Amino acid sequence: MDASTPIPQIRLYREWLKATQGREFATYEALHRWSVEDLEGFWRSIWDYDGVATPTSFAAALNEDVMPGACWFDGAQVNYAQHVFRHAAAADEMGQPAIIAMDERGGSITLGWAELRRQTASLALELRDHGIEPGDRVAGYLPNIPAAVVGLLACASLGAVWTLCSPDMGINAVLDRWRQTAPKALIAVDGIFYAGKAMDRSEEVAEIRKQLPCIETLFMISSGCGEGKVLDAIDFAEATARDGEAVAAFSPEWLPFDHPLWILYSSGTTGLPKPIVHGHGGIILATAAGRLHFDLGPSYVENTLGDRFHWYSASGWVMWNIQVGGLLSGTTICLFDGSPSGTKTDPNWTCLWKFAALSGVTWFGAGAAFFSNCRKVGVGLEEIDGMERIRALGSTGSPLPRDVQRWGTAQFAALGRPDIWWCNVSGGTEIAAAFMAGNPELLDTPGRLQCRHLGAAIEAWDDRGNPVIGEVGELVCTKPFPSMPLYFWNDDNGSRYRESYFSEWPDVWRHGDWLTIGRDGSCTISGRSDATINRHGVRMGTAEIYAAVEQLPEIEDTLIIDVEDANGDSDLIMFVVPVAGQNVDKSMEAIIASAIRNRLSPRFVPNRLIAAPGIPRTLSGKKQELPIKRLFAGWSVAKVVSPDATATPDILSWYIERAKLWQRDVESGIDRRSEQAS
Known part of the structure; x- marks a missing residue:
């Protein structure tokens, strides 16, 4: 590491632990293990290291180690805005702005x-x-x-x-x-x-x-x-x-400490969206720990190289809150208001990159679908001046395919940035933070998340509630995390909150994702556990199927659902959005079947393909697998999804009509395979 390279924030924290507490950790795994076994010691260290101020005293970091209802820093007083503006004088003196925005x-x-x-x-x-x-x-x-x-x-x-x-x-x-x-x-x-x-x-x-x-x-x-x-x-x-x-x-x-800061909402694809309340203190602490994983420091401190942090997000997605949280670290945040892909008649996937170059962005984040689209249309970053300032790339929203990550790494290597670092994260609106994240000191892990987040007691559990390594399991959190919801608004007895996350295993948070924790500590999310594919007793996360298929040059996007008929037989349906000039026909059926058979298993080759005008997504960009599955299983639209709660209402209406036709065909015994969209 030469003098011009910033020292990773997580290393600075480890050095501080050694100097102030005599704690030394040979590996990240050892550091993470301490952070979840000694919640009191770890979170108090984050409080001290980040310099959180309070005019009143507190006795303990964690008064009550329970979920839900953990009591953090009881007696302390904080304020999110106060914590932001502690940076104002030093940042202005160094000429570093707080916000750079462009439309x-x-x-x-x-x-x-x-x-x-x-x-x-x-x-x-x-x-x-x-x-x-x-x-x-x-x-x-x-x-x-x-x-x-x-x-x-x-x-x-x-x-x-x-x-x-x-x-x-x-x-x-x-x-x-x-x-x-x-x-x-x-x-x-x-x-x-x-x-x-x-x-x-x-x-x-x-x-x-x-x-x-x-x-x-x-x-x-x-x-x-x-x-x-x-x-x-x-x-x-x-x-x-x-x-x-x-x-x-x-x-x-x-x-x-636990005064309400904001109310975020679940996607609302089924029933009314859940109004999730987070507190000032919990968000401050989770963000302070998170900046070690994001490797973000004050823009006005020399060894951060004047970081400028951008994460492309609509204001209704939790990543907007994460981006604003950069201000808590004293980092300049860069906001873009507009489409990342130009117009429908003139698509242009370079506009975000050009914004980043003009704004001097050093840390660039977006949904995984953005990077996949850039690769698919052949974006060439060497054609954009200023890209070399970017030192870190972030991805979330859905799993980032390893081929896409390698494409991005190659793009930056051509710009003289062979050391570009990917910070793939996975968390959720529920915690306004990450459960799995990045670490610039760990080896590159294309298509995976480098590690579990400090302070997050994350495990993958099998059906019996036993932790597993190297196998797919339910993502659970076994100990409290500061930014877990205080409560849901108007959920006076907490029943809706408990039902959402603690109904499967009392006192253990069930997140609803399929997780694999590798023996090297890296993690893979395989899709939502409520939309998984189960073929003859073998489970497969939908993300793995998408990774096998969406690399094909003939395919723009896909969505797969597993619908059971009255006899319990499985009907695996894949909706396919072909690239311009391609058709969903016998030839494409063979290409898709070969890709899935070779990369995964013949078990997961779709029974039928249906050409679609697009893929319905939530406001946070996730594919709406479960609502579409329920529509095709015969559920009423009112019980499944609200068109107003989706980012693609025009596309959703097509699926609603197609599901009606599907039900009619099922009742009539008609079998339609390899269909073109009407």
Whole structure:
């Protein structure tokens, strides 16, 4: 490692442990084992190492080691915004911005730390003047723009609870969320620009306000895409324009460690989405441990090389919260508002990379599907100036195929970055953090997650509840983690929370993923355990099937479901989106069968292929396997999925109609194989 290479954050932490506590660990596995066996010692060390401040004392890091209901740092007082702005003076002195933002149209905003603090204080005072008190909910109907960050920080400063929905969500999906949490104020944008198209949202804002009489105050942001149909609103620009003594004197409130910070929502593909409440302290601690895995440090400290952190995300996905969490580390965050792929008529998968180059991004993250698409269309990064500053790549949302990771590594090697590091992570909205993550000191593991997260007691369990290594099992967490939900909103007795994660094994968190932990400590997610493929007693995660098939140049995307008939027989159906110029016919059937037979097993060759116009995905980009499986099994649409809760409602409607035809054909005994989409 030469002088220009930053020292990994996890090494700095290990050196600090040795210097201050005399603790020394020869391997990462030993460090992780200590972190889950001594929760008190580990999480207190994270508190001290990250410099978390409290004006009050606490006796223990973990007062009660139970799930759910663990009591962390009882007596301590913290504030998310306070923890962010501790970096302001040093970062501004070094000339490092807090936020760099750009939109699809080329507009850009750069906010220094002092300016971010001033706007936050201004909005917080405005909210307070309009009656917002600790515990009140404030909603944001906002895309991935700096105003959303200001809204979160202003609410955190006051102890109000932030709840955010993306304006590209259907209005019913928004109402399904906010009817449960009853926001007292709303910050909204009057329009959005996406994939080359301006879309007015003022009518939606007016309807939300009409349907939610709990909203007493409305702040509006002019986007240049709206038609100005919302009346009686406060101009957000004016609300954040205050300056002077009151703003300078403003300081975020000290709050109990477990005071609610924000409400996130499950995808809502079945039933009402779960309103998940996270606390200030839990998110601060989980993010502090997470930055060791992300290898992110203050942008103003020399050995971090001025990190600039970007993770492409819609504002309704938990990765938006993870990206904003970079501010807790003093890292510059880089926001992009727009489509990652250009327009439908002029697809261009280089726009995110060009944004990264223009913004000086050093840490670039996106969903696995983004990288897969870049490889499929043949993106060449050597054609974009400025790519060489990127030192780390992050992936989540779905498993990243090893071939795609190797493609990305080769792209950066050609740019003179043979040491590019992949930080593949897997966690969830439920914890707003990762359970499995990266470590720059470990060997490269293409297509896998390098390690289990510090402090996360993750195991793979078989059907009998025994931990297994080298075999697929249920992903469980056997000990508390600080950013587990405080509770679900309006779940007074906690029954909905317990049913969601603790119904299979009391006192043990069941996450709902298939996990394999390798003997080297690396991990593989094989898909959702409730959508797994079981063929004659042999289980296979859907991710493994996708990895075998989606590498084929003839295929753009796929979705596979296993539907049982009345006799219990398995019918394995694969929906195929072919690349332009290809057909789903006997030839493609043979190609797919060969790929699955050779890489996996003949057991998992589909019984039939159906050409599809696209693959339905959740708002966080995950394939909607279980809802489609249930549709084809005969469940009613109302019980399966809401079109407003999906990122692809137009595509979902095709599946709903196709499922009806499927049921009719099943009843008539018709067998349709290798079909083209209608």
